[in-house]
Amino acid sequence: MASNSALETTIDKILNNTEKDIHSNIQSALSESQQKLEDSIPKLESEYDKIISDGKKEADKIEKQIIGSSDIEARNKQLMLLEEAVDKVFTKALDQIANADRSGDYSNLIKTMLEESTQILGTSEITVFTNAKDKDVVQSTLSQFSGAELSPDTIDCLGGIIVKSKDGAMTFDNTIDARIERLKPLIRKDIASKFGVGN
Amino acid sequence: MTTEGGVQYSKIAEIKGPLVVVDDVENAAFDELVEIETTEGERRLGKVLEVGNGKAIVQVFEGTTGLSISGTKAKFVGKVMEMAVSKEVLGRVFDGLGRPKDGLPDPIADKFIDINGEPMNPEQREYPKDFIQTGVSVIDGLMTLVRGQKLPIFSGSGMSHNLLAAQIARQASVVGTTDDFAVVFAAIGVQYSEAEYFRRSLEESGALKRSVLFLNTADDPAIERIITPRVALTVAEYLAFELGMHVLVVITDMTNYAEALREISAAREEVPGRKGYPGYLYTDLSTLYERAGKLNGRKGSVTQVPILSMPSDDITHPIPDLTGYITEGQIVVGRDLFRQGVYPPINILMSLSRLMKDGIGEGSTRADHSEVANQVYDAYSRSQEVRALAGIVGKAGLTEIDLKYMDVGDTFEKEFLTQATDENRTIEETLTLLWKIVSKLPKNEITKIKDKYVEQYYKEE
Known part of the structure; x- marks a missing residue:
């Protein structure tokens, strides 16, 4: 019996010691993990801040992309519309010029054009080309320019003249x-500017 | 803009390389614009290089392929080449001659400006001293770009200079001011895929609306390359000095420009200089680079980042050599770093921004910038020596402090130098990274930084 009680006492001691050890281990593990948790808070916070700041950067980038491309798209559409309007004005103006009356000041315009052309070419020995509609006006003005002659060939243009030196070297x-x-x-x-652009 | 018409001449004496010699020409002027008409009625542009004895030598921008002596006509337009400019050019894409390449009509011009520009009066130049943030740490931190500066990038064939160029164009900004900022991007003789990359890269990042692109691709005639940087700089000058914007001009690749110049020089049978380039290469390059700057009393600035690929990575080649005489420093892209997969592979030990000292510090970046940059520069230089030593004696033969410097070198390349192509770092982030590198050194090794900054920013690991 005596040996049994001694054994039990030993077992109790061992159990107590083990329990104490386990308790102390648990305690130290707890405090260690608490310490680690506390230590990791600033790191986590900085990670969190980094994620937020990276996300903000990314959002800014995407915002810039969206605004930039929609601005460009809107501007391009405006440009195309403006060009269309300018083209319409041009077409109408060219139409009016082509059908303009050739009497009155028109012969003065042809004379000015001939003077300008002979001056630029540096010779009055020239052949003049014009369209069928202006032929008469040009012919009558040419009498004032010695050495100039009207070509029998006509050209396709709205009006005015093409002047060629007689040797064909200059036009x-x-x-x-x-x-x-x-x-x-x-x-343009x-x-x-009439449409309010470029003012 | 001249509105007078020009005389058309039909006596072509000779066609030689990119040049056309026109006979019996009177009253032509040097640099005058010429319209060449082919027998098929196609029109090409050129300019007068020489006049005299009734002859004019015309350089045809779009090349002389398909031209014949009979039937070709040359019309001398009576004006020099001009670029139509207005604020409307922002967000547009042009070809190398300044013609729209984006399918949109010609911009409504506010002015027509001679593409050769006007030399800046040296007396009126203002000393560049304001920081431009590129968002690339190695540039902002160690070779800071300053408004009005010309800072070339020396690269080599096949390296990532075009990625870097596009990144700078996308990210560059002026900090601490509400002034408008614009980027003029000129691509000279680049591959179609590269041109497309530049266009898409700016478009997708939303940076296109503040940019103007001039794209001369490799399949465009070489002679056009003479014009591309000039039209780009003309637009930049207009935006800067007429509209008061800060303009960053990125030009890539200046080597292709110099090649085109050599081609014309050879066709003109001029006495060749070094490696066949004309003797006036230096003067010609200076007419482009010197268009960067700031003017007294004007709000805007033109900053240039020309990129050139050095043939055989030879920094003594005439193009980088002469460029270096004119510009204010250089950024050198290193082959070794490129092979290691580092982006951007900038060799800081060979790079330098001469105007950096005036563009950094209190009021522009941060008071400690200059000192921390010097310390990192010094430490990286030492790390390279240690690496060389380790190659001989092995790592085991190194001292503890040597190993620390080696670690500094690795951290520098992995964390500071290496950056994603879409990573835009602020100057504060860049400085934080510089301090992270410095903090790897023991305090007694920090000799270039004042104690107060060490106290404030040094964080021992």
Whole structure:
């Protein structure tokens, strides 16, 4: 019996010690994990801040993309509409020029064009080309320019003349079409300003 | 804009390379614009290179392929080449000659400006000293770009300079001011895929609306490349000095420009200089680079980042060599870093921004910027020496402090230098990273930073 009670006492001791050990282990594990948890809070907070700031950056980027591309799209549509309107004005103006009356000041215009052309080419030995409609006006004006002759061939243009030196080396295009083409960027700007663009 | 018409000449004496010699020409002027008409009625543009003895030598921008002596006509327009400019050019894409490439009509012009520009009066130049944030840490932190500066990127063929160019164009901004900012991007002789990448990259990031693109692709005639940077800079000058915007001009690749110049020079039978480039390459390059700057009393600025690929990575090649004489520093893209997969692979030890010191510090970036940058530069330089030593004696033969420097080098390349192509870092983020590298060193190794900054920013790990 005595040996049994000694055994039991030993077992109780061992159990008590083990229980104490386990308790102390649990306690230290608890405090360790609490410490780790506390330590990780600033890290977590900084991770959280980073995620939020990255997300904000990404959102800003997407916002910029959406606004940028819709601005561009809207602007492009406006440009196309404006161009369409400018083209309409041009077509109408060209139509009016083509059907304009050739009497009155028109012969003065042809004279000015011929003077300008001979001056630029540096010779009055020239052949003049014009369209069928202006042939008579040009022919009558040519009498004032010695050495100039009208070509029997006609050209396709709204009005005005093409002047060629008789040796064929130099040509000066002084048709209304060429003048409009040269001035087109400035005319476009004027028309656009009438629509309230570029003011 | 001249509205007078020009005389058309039909006596073509010779066609040689990109040049056409016209006979019996009177009253032509140097640099005058010429319209070449082919027998099929196709029109090409060119400019007068030389006049005299009744002859004019015309350089045809779109090449002379398909032109014949008989039937070709040359019309001398009576004006130099001009670019139509207005605020409407923002958000537009043009070809290398300044013609719309986006399917939209010509912009309504506010002005027509000679593409050769006007030289800036040196007396009127204002010293550049305001910071431009590119969002690329290595540039902002260690070779800061300043408004009005010209800072080239020296790269090599096949390296990631075009990615970097696009990233800078997308991200660049002026900090601490409400002034308008614009980017003019000129691509010279790039592949179609690259041109498309630049366009899409700006479009998708929303940066296109504040940008103007000039795209001259590799299949466009080489001679057009002479014009591309000039039209781009003309637009930049207008936006800067007429509209008061801060304009960043990115030009890639200047090597293709110099090649085109060499082609014309050879066709003109001029005495070649180094590697066949004309003797006036330096002067010619300066007419482009010197268009960067700020003017007294004007609000805007033109900043240039020209990119050039060095043939055989040779920094002594005439193009980078002469560029380096004109510009204010250089950013060098390193082959070794590129091979290691680092992006952007910038070799900081060979790079330098000469105007950085005036564009950083209190009031522009942060008071400690200069010192922390110097310390990192020094530490990285030391890490390279240690790496070389480790290659000989092995890591085991290194001292503890050597190993720390090696660690600094690795952290620098992995965390600071390496950046995603869509990662836009603020200057504060960049400085934080610089301090992270410095904090890897023991305090007694920090010799270039004032104690008060060390106290404030040093975080021992």
